Amino acid sequence: MSHHQLDARRMLCPMPVIRTQNFVAKLPAGDTVDVLCTDPGALHDIPAWCRIHGHEIIGTQEQDGELMISVRVGINAD
Amino acid sequence: MLATQAMLEQGIHVEGINFYTGFCVEGHTHAIRKKDKAKPKRNNALWVAEQLGIKLHIIDVIDEYKDVVINPKHGYGSNMNPCLDCKCFMVRKAHEWIKEHNFDFIITGEVVGQRPMSQRRDTMPVIQRESGAEDRLLRPLCAKILPATLPEREGWVDREKLFDFNGRGRKPQIALAEKMGISDFAQPAGGCCFLTDAAYSGKLADLWSARGERRYELDDIMLLKVGRHLRPRPHFKIIVGREEGENRFLEGYRKQFTHLYTISHPGPLVLLDGEANNDDLQLAAQLTARFSQGKMAETVRVELHEKGAAKRELDVAPLTNEEIPVEWYL
Numbered sequence: 001m002s003h004h005q006l007d008a009r010r011m012l013c014p015m016p017v018i019r020t021q022n023f024v025a026k027l028p029a030g031d032t033v034d035v036l037c038t039d040p041g042a043l044h045d046i047p048a049w050c051r052i053h054g055h056e057i058i059g060t061q062e063q064d065g066e067l068m069i070s071v072r073v074g075i076n077a078d
Numbered sequence: 079m080l081a082t083q084a085m086l087e088q089g090i091h092v093e094g095i096n097f098y099t100g101f102c103v104e105g106h107t108h109a110i111r112k113k114d115k116a117k118p119k120r121n122n123a124l125w126v127a128e129q130l131g132i133k134l135h136i137i138d139v140i141d142e143y144k145d146v147v148i149n150p151k152h153g154y155g156s157n158m159n160p161c162l163d164c165k166c167f168m169v170r171k172a173h174e175w176i177k178e179h180n181f182d183f184i185i186t187g188e189v190v191g192q193r194p195m196s197q198r199r200d201t202m203p204v205i206q207r208e209s210g211a212e213d214r215l216l217r218p219l220c221a222k223i224l225p226a227t228l229p230e231r232e233g234w235v236d237r238e239k240l241f242d243f244n245g246r247g248r249k250p251q252i253a254l255a256e257k258m259g260i261s262d263f264a265q266p267a268g269g270c271c272f273l274t275d276a277a278y279s280g281k282l283a284d285l286w287s288a289r290g291e292r293r294y295e296l297d298d299i300m301l302l303k304v305g306r307h308l309r310p311r312p313h314f315k316i317i318v319g320r321e322e323g324e325n326r327f328l329e330g331y332r333k334q335f336t337h338l339y340t341i342s343h344p345g346p347l348v349l350l351d352g353e354a355n356n357d358d359l360q361l362a363a364q365l366t367a368r369f370s371q372g373k374m375a376e377t378v379r380v381e382l383h384e385k386g387a388a389k390r391e392l393d394v395a396p397l398t399n400e401e402i403p404v405e406w407y408l
């Protein structure tokens with residue numbers, strides 16, 4: 001199981017979601033990804049996208065206007 | 079939303095596709111503008127998918143979509159919206175997607191007569207034909223007044239349970255939503271993108287005429303959504319942040335653009351797009367001063383970062399309102 005980082009800073013929604021979607025599609029279940037972003041909309045959209053596709057949000061952090069959303073890839077990744 | 083629910087009620091597996099063209103009116107501007115922070119920033123497509131319990135795939139079509147906006151075969155609507163070409167393009171992309179992912183047909187929520195350009199009885203077959211989807215494109219909300227499509231003929235879908243909506247009135251849709259138990263029936267009444275917006279379209283037309291060619295990059299069309307745009311000379315324009323959120327967003331473009339801000343007074347970040355000589359830079363500095371809190375001061379100190387040059391400081395007199403012709407505002 002590996003841990004990854006995805007940089008989606010300065011991108012506006014839905015780009016961070018699209019990046020997360022395309023990145024996660026290549027990963028096996030159980031891997032984790034920290035998505036870095038600056039658009040506050042991602043705090044809403046990435047978790048919504050995860051719920052729909054069966055992935056899990058394992059944490060979110062905010063520091064100096066930067067967000068880190070941690071995702072654990074689910075079994076039905078596609 | 080209703081079309082999908084109708085399919086789900088027939089036991090059909092549906093997944094959603096949302097195309098991101100760069101012009102979509104999703105949370106962007108809300109995310110940028112601080113005063114809109116309180117507004118929900120949800121992505122509508124994701125929200126709808128979650129309500130319906132279906133998967134949603136968001137597809138970046140930014141590059142391919144350029145040709146649709148730049149050369150629409152069927153022309154534009156009342157602004158720069160190439161709705162008919164856009165629909166053909168999206169259905170074509172959806173058709174490619176379903177072939178790749180082994181799905182049988184496509185549905186859309188179109189209703190005959192609902193939109194003047196892209197949803198007329200005579201344009202419905204155009205979309206089927208030009209997208210290449212042909213009769214694998216089903217419009218559940220008005221299927222009964224259109225010829226039967228493959229899924230209906232094959233019995234995958236029960237045509238009798240589909241609908242015959244037509245025209246601009248939304249009453250039947252609202253009644254159906256109620257019957258389906260959908261209370262928050264988020265369907266935009268106007269367009270789904272910035273291209274239907276007159277002010278935005280004006281700025282896009284200005285960009286093309288100033289550049290002498292119809293071309294854009296994602297950054298261009300993003301910047302058209304942000305700030306106040308003024309074109310004091312044909313060869314350059316300025317983009318003035320209107321508040322903190324926009325200034326922060328514009329900061330991300332500092333490396334790519336000549337930019338200015340006031341240092342003697344609080345004020346906005348200003349990006350300069352185009353080629354500017356010394357007089358132009360002076361004018362841009364005076365405009366920067368005008369939009370700062372020093373607009374009433376005699377002189378305002380402005381820091382100028384010219385692309386590829388060392389930063390400079392300029393002391394300038396802010397322009398007055400009377401000195402800024404309304405035509406400069408885009």
Ligand code: SF4
Binds near residue numbers: 274
């Ligand atoms: S309003 Fe809708 S159909 Fe028309 S151009 Fe925009 S996205 Fe396409």
